[in-house]
Amino acid sequence: MSEGRAATDPVAEFRQSLSDLDTPSTVVAPDELGAALEDVVETPAVGAELPFDDLSLADAPVTLDPSPAQLRAAASGVTGSRMGIASLGTVAVESRAEGDEVVGLYPSQHVAVIKASDIRADLADAFDWLRAEFEAGRRSFVLATGPSSTGDMGALVQGVHGPEAVHIVIVRDNE
Amino acid sequence: MSDSQRPDADRIRTLLASEGDEIKENTRLFNAGRYDAVKDVGEDVHERNRTRAREIKEDAIERLPELIHQTRNAVEANGGTVYVADDAADANRYIAEVAEAKDAGSVVKSKSMTTEEIDLNEALEDGGLEVWETDLGEFVVQVAEESPSHIVGPSLHKSREEITELFEREFDPDEPLDSAQKLTAFAREFLGERIDDAEVGITGANFVMAESGSIALVTNEGNARKCASIPDTHVAVAGIEKIIPSVAELEPFAELISRSATGQEIPQYLSLLTPPVDTPTVDFDRPDEPGFGGGDGERDFHLVLIDNGRRAMRQDEDLRETLYCIRCGACANSCANFQSVGGHAFGGETYTGGIATGWEAGIEGNDVAEEFNDLCTGCSRCVNACPVKIDIPWINTVVRDRINRGKDPGFDDLLVDGLVPDEEESGTPLRKRFFGNFETVAKLGSATAPLSNAVASTGIARKAMESVLGVDARRDLPEFERTTLKDWAAERESRVADPDRRVALYPDVYTNYVQTERGKAAVRVLEALGCEVVVPDVGGSGRAPLSQGMIATAESKAEDAAASLLPYVEEGYDVVVVEPSDLAMFRREYEKLLDAGTQERLDEGSYEVLEYVFGLLENGADADALPAGDGHGVAYHSHCQQRTLGLETYTETVLDRLGYDVLTSDVECCGMAGSFGYKSEYYELSMDVGETLAEQFEPEADERTVVASGTSCMEQLDALLSPGTRHPVELLDPVRR
Numbered sequence: 001m002s003e004g005r006a007a008t009d010p011v012a013e014f015r016q017s018l019s020d021l022d023t024p025s026t027v028v029a030p031d032e033l034g035a036a037l038e039d040v041v042e043t044p045a046v047g048a049e050l051p052f053d054d055l056s057l058a059d060a061p062v063t064l065d066p067s068p069a070q071l072r073a074a075a076s077g078v079t080g081s082r083m084g085i086a087s088l089g090t091v092a093v094e095s096r097a098e099g100d101e102v103v104g105l106y107p108s109q110h111v112a113v114i115k116a117s118d119i120r121a122d123l124a125d126a127f128d129w130l131r132a133e134f135e136a137g138r139r140s141f142v143l144a145t146g147p148s149s150t151g152d153m154g155a156l157v158q159g160v161h162g163p164e165a166v167h168i169v170i171v172r173d174n175e
Numbered sequence: 176m177s178d179s180q181r182p183d184a185d186r187i188r189t190l191l192a193s194e195g196d197e198i199k200e201n202t203r204l205f206n207a208g209r210y211d212a213v214k215d216v217g218e219d220v221h222e223r224n225r226t227r228a229r230e231i232k233e234d235a236i237e238r239l240p241e242l243i244h245q246t247r248n249a250v251e252a253n254g255g256t257v258y259v260a261d262d263a264a265d266a267n268r269y270i271a272e273v274a275e276a277k278d279a280g281s282v283v284k285s286k287s288m289t290t291e292e293i294d295l296n297e298a299l300e301d302g303g304l305e306v307w308e309t310d311l312g313e314f315v316v317q318v319a320e321e322s323p324s325h326i327v328g329p330s331l332h333k334s335r336e337e338i339t340e341l342f343e344r345e346f347d348p349d350e351p352l353d354s355a356q357k358l359t360a361f362a363r364e365f366l367g368e369r370i371d372d373a374e375v376g377i378t379g380a381n382f383v384m385a386e387s388g389s390i391a392l393v394t395n396e397g398n399a400r401k402c403a404s405i406p407d408t409h410v411a412v413a414g415i416e417k418i419i420p421s422v423a424e425l426e427p428f429a430e431l432i433s434r435s436a437t438g439q440e441i442p443q444y445l446s447l448l449t450p451p452v453d454t455p456t457v458d459f460d461r462p463d464e465p466g467f468g469g470g471d472g473e474r475d476f477h478l479v480l481i482d483n484g485r486r487a488m489r490q491d492e493d494l495r496e497t498l499y500c501i502r503c504g505a506c507a508n509s510c511a512n513f514q515s516v517g518g519h520a521f522g523g524e525t526y527t528g529g530i531a532t533g534w535e536a537g538i539e540g541n542d543v544a545e546e547f548n549d550l551c552t553g554c555s556r557c558v559n560a561c562p563v564k565i566d567i568p569w570i571n572t573v574v575r576d577r578i579n580r581g582k583d584p585g586f587d588d589l590l591v592d593g594l595v596p597d598e599e600e601s602g603t604p605l606r607k608r609f610f611g612n613f614e615t616v617a618k619l620g621s622a623t624a625p626l627s628n629a630v631a632s633t634g635i636a637r638k639a640m641e642s643v644l645g646v647d648a649r650r651d652l653p654e655f656e657r658t659t660l661k662d663w664a665a666e667r668e669s670r671v672a673d674p675d676r677r678v679a680l681y682p683d684v685y686t687n688y689v690q691t692e693r694g695k696a697a698v699r700v701l702e703a704l705g706c707e708v709v710v711p712d713v714g715g716s717g718r719a720p721l722s723q724g725m726i727a728t729a730e731s732k733a734e735d736a737a738a739s740l741l742p743y744v745e746e747g748y749d750v751v752v753v754e755p756s757d758l759a760m761f762r763r764e765y766e767k768l769l770d771a772g773t774q775e776r777l778d779e780g781s782y783e784v785l786e787y788v789f790g791l792l793e794n795g796a797d798a799d800a801l802p803a804g805d806g807h808g809v810a811y812h813s814h815c816q817q818r819t820l821g822l823e824t825y826t827e828t829v830l831d832r833l834g835y836d837v838l839t840s841d842v843e844c845c846g847m848a849g850s851f852g853y854k855s856e857y858y859e860l861s862m863d864v865g866e867t868l869a870e871q872f873e874p875e876a877d878e879r880t881v882v883a884s885g886t887s888c889m890e891q892l893d894a895l896l897s898p899g900t901r902h903p904v905e906l907l908d909p910v911r912r
């Protein structure tokens with residue numbers, strides 16, 4: 001968004017924004033995703049199958065379609081994100097039948113997997129994308145930026161009704 | 176009258192003591208955050224967003240009936256239901272019926288001012304439902320059985336220690352809750368269980384998008400997402416004014432809302448939901464069943480759109496703008512009075528802060544707005560804060576006027592009607608008419624000075640003024656000059672043979688009758704810089720009656736002032752104004768009081784005195800004609816309306832150029848703001864607000880000359896520090912050379 005940043009590459013800017021939010025990120029090649037998730041995810045973990053044709057959580061240490069008890073007990077929840085905003089460190093999580101909304105919200109750590117090519121520059125670009133999604137009939141997203149937080153208890157605390165920590169895994173695109 | 180004000184004074188004193196510190200700290204934090212966030216994104220970008228947001232709101236409210244219709248069609252096509260409720264009772268009945276149909280035992284809610292407005296919790300609880308607020312701030316207020324004290328931060332008035340005490344008392348936890356972390360963890364656990372168990376989740380909606388039937392929810396905690404997706408039934412409650420055409424129009428608001436509210440670039444969670452959503456329902460009663468417990472619950476969605484007075488507000492030319500409000504709370508945070516007393520004084524049944532008058536007048540009625548309307552001093556600091564550019568002080572003035580008119584005339588009135596030359600209907604409170612007619616008082620006071628000053632300062636006179644007019648005896652009164660600025664100027668020969676420019680110096684009421692020295696200094700400064708100066712025979716700008724809500728009187732003053740000044744403008748004179756609040760009249764309020772052409776010509780032909788000096792210097796006038804600053808220190812307090820107009824930099828720059836070392840105050844307001852600080856019940860509040868300014872200037876006052884642009888700021892500074900505050904133009908006076 002700010003001019004100084006516009007020239008840098010979106011992945012670098014995205015990661016910079018994330019680090020401003022104290023949110024760690026990892027960049028991996030597509031075939032390294034399983035291993036990377038092994039490292040990042042805290043068990044027990046639940047997941048919502050990724051919204052990408054070529055990537056899956058099948059090999060990851062997560063339970064898909066969890067039971068309510070598993071959802072409650074999970075330390076991590078893994079979801080995909082089809083859009084990120086470089087200037088803000090924001091990821092879009094879609095409300096789908098796979099349960100992304102609750103998987104990303106209940107566990108104390110939310111791990112979001114995003115493709116490098118899906119990172120947009122700023123909120124204006126994000127809205128171009130959102131408009132197109134709405135037109136295509138996909139109309140429920142949350143734009144999540146960092147962990148949940150509150151100042152209502154007298155100091156800033158992270159992790160209220162949502163996760164206390166967020167980790168973003170950026171998957172490099174196949175060349 | 177004084178009797179009915181006593182409780183106010185007591186209430187304000189109590190709130191200053193009990194809630195003032197927390198409110199101050201928190202609102203100032205938000206406010207500073209907003210300043211930083213706006214700077215980060217760039218003033219230009221921010222301004223563009225504000226303009227766009229305003230346009231969208233103007234259009235949406237204009238087309239409201241059509242948008243409601245479109246919303247209904249879209250939500251129904253998605254499989255949800257829309258109910259447009261006429262009033263609170265209608266809305267509450269409908270929501271209770273939805274809960275009943277679900278056999279609900281409990282309901283969880285995320286933060287929603289609209290449900291506060293209709294007292295939904297009480298209505299549902301009366302029907303035997305358990306209702307839990309899941310936003311932590313709302314939860315605190317619910318447990319404490321209090322009302323929210325701020326639109327964005329409902330529990331802003333409570334310290335961490337007070338919350339600990341409250342929770343330990345109410346919940347008797349196993350471990351002490353002696354940190355924000357522990358309190359948050361406790362609330363998360365407690366409310367988490369209730370969310371999982373509830374049959375119905377109720378949210379507000381920050382925006383409703385007509386085209387797709389979507390809602391946008393802005394939260395940091397994540398509770399709104401849970402309330403919307405965990406219970407099978409989701410009820411979203413929103414005022415009809417929340418509708419915008421489509422997701423495309425959401426963009427400027429997404430940019431503005433958190434930046435204005437808390438100084439965040441974007442909220443933690445900006446949810447765009449188009450219910451019923453595809454997220455599987457979670458059945459916590461079948462804990463071990465995969466697929467979220469079977470995930471086969473039937474999702475049900477109800478959008479309850481509430482009128483409750485809004486359609487009437489839409490028809491009301493002056494209140495209409497209130498409907499553009501996006502409830503960011505920036506007007507409260509930027510308000511010096513609010514920073515001291517918070518929403519428990521500066522608010523009505525539901526809404527708090529600057530815009531609360533508009534909301535409460537529209538939704539509850541003028542009687543509710545009356546309880547706090549006078550806390551708006553019209554300083555206009557909120558005007559630039561508002562992301563949708565609502566003229567909040569104007570709304571407050573209009574409502575004040577309506578309140579005045581609603582009063583029954585009493586004996587006082589019959590007396591005053593004959594004495595004062597105003598345009599007000601009988602019933603306008605005596606004190607308002609006294610302050611509103613200050614020009615008449617000043618004229619009389621000046622004609623009989625110095626006797627009038629001597630009499631006014633006697634104990635008996637002060638006592639009488641306090642009991643009859645509510646003028647606080649602790650305040651020094653202005654001292655009237657026998658020779659007015661106009662008289663002085665009329666006696667004087669012009670000193671400039673071949674003038675570069677011709678100036679009509681506007682003799683505002685204060686400069687003409689009280690602060691004549693600053694007027695004389697202005698004349699000499701302008702002459703030294705090559706201007707021919709005349710002081711025309713023109714009356715008050717209407718500022719005094721306007722701030723008392725006496726619009727008809729202000730309008731007639733405005734017409735007279737314009738009629739006297741415009742011939743000068745037409746002859747090529749520049750109108751120069753010493754008192755910033757009067758210049759603000761020409762630039763801002765005259766838009767409402769005069770026809771557009773007249774206002775524009777006067778506005779374009781008028782300048783603030785230091786703005787004008789700056790222009791002269793820029794255009795080659797010789798700064799050496801003025802006394803040099805020689806590195807001398809100046810502590811400068813600009814004026815709130817002057818800052819709203821972006822004019823304080825001219826004074827700073829001119830003083831800087833002349834070689835002064837300038838320190839500018841960075842407080843929101845001096846606290847005096849016109850007649851406000853004279854009023855008995857507000858005296859202490861006024862001093863509390865002024866304290867911040869005094870704190871900044873006190874250590875400097877020995878080394879620096881204290882200067883202030885506005886009359887009331889000068890009076891306040893004189894009361895706070897040792898007297899001797901001057902107008903900046905007095906430093907420039909060539910007689911000092």
Ligand code: SF4
Pocket residue numbers: 326435499500501502503504505506507529530560561562563564565567
């Ligand atoms: S009036 Fe403006 S500043 Fe005040 S709450 Fe509404 S949108 Fe925010």
